[in-house]
Amino acid sequence: MLGEYRITGRGAAEISASVERAVGTGELEPGQPLPPMRELAARLGVNPNTVAAAYRTLRERGVIETAGRRGSRVRATPATTGREFIRVEVPEGVRDVSEGNPDPALLPALGPVFAAAAGQGDREPVLYGHAPVEPELERPARAGLVADGVPDEPVAVTSGSLDAMERVLAAHLRPGDTVAVEDPGWGSLLDLVPALGLRTVAVGVDDEGPLPDDVRRALDAGARALVVTDRAQNPTGAALSATRARALRSVLRDHPETLLIEDDHGHHVVDLPLHPLAGTTHHWAFVRSVAKAYGPDLRLAVLTGDTVTLDRVRGRQRLGPGWVSLVTQRAVALLWAGGAVDPRAVAAAYGRRRNALLGALERRGVTAHGRSGMNVWIPVPDETGAVARLLNAGWAVAPGARFRIGAPPGIRITVSTLADGEERPLADAVASALGPGPGRRYV
Numbered sequence: 001m002l003g004e005y006r007i008t009g010r011g012a013a014e015i016s017a018s019v020e021r022a023v024g025t026g027e028l029e030p031g032q033p034l035p036p037m038r039e040l041a042a043r044l045g046v047n048p049n050t051v052a053a054a055y056r057t058l059r060e061r062g063v064i065e066t067a068g069r070r071g072s073r074v075r076a077t078p079a080t081t082g083r084e085f086i087r088v089e090v091p092e093g094v095r096d097v098s099e100g101n102p103d104p105a106l107l108p109a110l111g112p113v114f115a116a117a118a119g120q121g122d123r124e125p126v127l128y129g130h131a132p133v134e135p136e137l138e139r140p141a142r143a144g145l146v147a148d149g150v151p152d153e154p155v156a157v158t159s160g161s162l163d164a165m166e167r168v169l170a171a172h173l174r175p176g177d178t179v180a181v182e183d184p185g186w187g188s189l190l191d192l193v194p195a196l197g198l199r200t201v202a203v204g205v206d207d208e209g210p211l212p213d214d215v216r217r218a219l220d221a222g223a224r225a226l227v228v229t230d231r232a233q234n235p236t237g238a239a240l241s242a243t244r245a246r247a248l249r250s251v252l253r254d255h256p257e258t259l260l261i262e263d264d265h266g267h268h269v270v271d272l273p274l275h276p277l278a279g280t281t282h283h284w285a286f287v288r289s290v291a292k293a294y295g296p297d298l299r300l301a302v303l304t305g306d307t308v309t310l311d312r313v314r315g316r317q318r319l320g321p322g323w324v325s326l327v328t329q330r331a332v333a334l335l336w337a338g339g340a341v342d343p344r345a346v347a348a349a350y351g352r353r354r355n356a357l358l359g360a361l362e363r364r365g366v367t368a369h370g371r372s373g374m375n376v377w378i379p380v381p382d383e384t385g386a387v388a389r390l391l392n393a394g395w396a397v398a399p400g401a402r403f404r405i406g407a408p409p410g411i412r413i414t415v416s417t418l419a420d421g422e423e424r425p426l427a428d429a430v431a432s433a434l435g436p437g438p439g440r441r442y443v
Contacts, residue, residue, distance in 0.1 A: 007035070010046060015054035020063050023074055033073045034064060060175045062194035075194055088387060090396040097426070098398040100234065100375065102269070103416040106349060107295045108340035110331065117330035132314070132323035133157050136333040141288070141302045148274040150286050156303045156314050157324045161265050161289040162188050164303040164313075165227065166196065168285040171312035172259045173198055173224055180218035180226040182210055184377065184403040184410065186234045186263075189227060202405040205236055207371045208244040216251045225259035226252075230274055232266030232292070232373025235403045235412035237354070239266075239372040245275035252280040259309075260284040268293035270372045271347035283309050290332055292374070293341050300324060300332055350374045353415040353423075360427035366434065374416040380434055383409035389433035395426055 005027040009015035022028040034040070037055060041048040055072055058064040066072045090096045138155055146152045158164040169179065175197030181189060183202035193200045201218045203226075204211040210228055219226070228248070231239040240248075252258060260281045264274065269292045278286045285305035290298050303313065317323070335341065354370045361368045361378070370376035380386040380400070387399050390411070400410035413426070 012050050012053035016057040028074050030076045060197035094394050094396050096396045097413045098396045100414050102292050106346050113331040113334040117327045121327050126326045134326050134329035137329045140336050150276050151279040153304045158301050158303050159299045161287050161301045164287045164301050167313045177224040180223040183405045183407045187402040205238050209238050209240040212247040212251050219255040227261045229263045231270045235375050236377040237370035237373045239272045240275045242275050249280045256281050262286045265289040266373050268343040269346050272372050285309050353418045356423040360423040364427050364431040366431050376413045379410045386433045393429040395429050
């Protein structure tokens with residue numbers, strides 16, 4: 001059943017480590033079944049409870065999944081092989097439009113604000129017991145959220161969006177619970193959910209956001225949580241419309257116990273209005289990152305939510321990192337106060353580049369999606385062939401497998417650094433690459 005690989009160990013930790021090591025090296029492949037617990041226990045000469053404990057650890061770490069009488073098998077995308085590894089190597093001379101990064105030219109200078117924030121820290125050192133959120137950050141953050149229709153609740157500060165989502169999911173769910181996620185969707189989130197021992201159920205997405213019928217089916221089937229990207233959805237560029245938001249609120253009102261998490265990482269890079277769902281269910285969280293507009297290395301997101309969720313997240317945060325550096329928080333507050341980023345100008349710059357590519361693709365008969373943000377999603381009949389042919393033509397794009405569960409194949413192109421005129425040769429290359437051809441599969 002396991003080919004040449006033999007699981008070893010006498011204790012649960014040793015057995016689970018043996019399996020996880022083999023998954024990481026590729027000796028155990030995604031989808032490969034594991035021996036029944038009693039069979040493996042007999043082979044290793046240990047109590048079946050020991051193997052059961054090892055398998056439970058592997059499930060909680062997102063390495064394997066168990067489906068009743070069908071037994072346990074390595075996850076299709078185990079947590080030890082993150083989707084970020086599904087990428088192409090970019091040779092010298094190839095134009096890279098695959099990374100999903102903002103345009104460095106549109107990011108603000110950080111040196112002056114960090115110097116000012118550090119100077120304040122020298123005068124008033126931050127010590128243990130200080131408030132974990134800088135007041136000069138909290139006030140504009142809350143005001144901005146309320147202005148956008150998010151309920152007025154306290155805020156926490158986390159080390160980016162994914163950190164916030166992990167803390168919220170861990171605060172409410174237990175291994176084995178199911179989370180409804182967008183498909184295609186953010187690859188890091190699709191890795192995080194199984195890494196927490198949770199199950200994913202796919203929800204389809206169109207240009208206006210998650211499909212209400214898919215969300216209803218997922219929640220009717222027992223999904224405990226739903227994660228929604230409000231704007232600049234990665235990878236499709238979808239943005240919640242007012243009509244779609246009303247439809248989703250109607251679904252959520254029928255499932256008030258659902259944990260709702262909203263991701264607004266497009267804040268200050270998108271000019272479309274926000275249509276939040278926050279407050280529709282008993283437990284909710286709204287996450288607003290500064291990465292795309294102010295710089296990924298700031299590693300800062302503002303989180304708000306219902307009282308129970310915020311209390312649990314902040315309580316657990318106190319037992320771990322304690323707080324996000326107040327020097328960083330003060331630097332971000334200074335960026336906001338000083339108008340270091342002109343959101344309209346940034347959104348317009350990304351919009352021009354995105355629309356230029358979409359228009360060029362449309363003129364060549366290529367269907368593409370990109371309602372907001374800095375990415376364009378292109379459905380393709382042969383994902384691997386399209387990626388390979390584009391690479392040969394001088395363009396590195398992101399394989400859609402990084403973002404998909406069961407959605408059809410596609411490729412993602414990041415337009416953030418696309419120069420004027422580049423959209424034409426890129427669209428030519430995409431149109432030429434969409435024919436069938438051999439190639440290695442990415443899934």
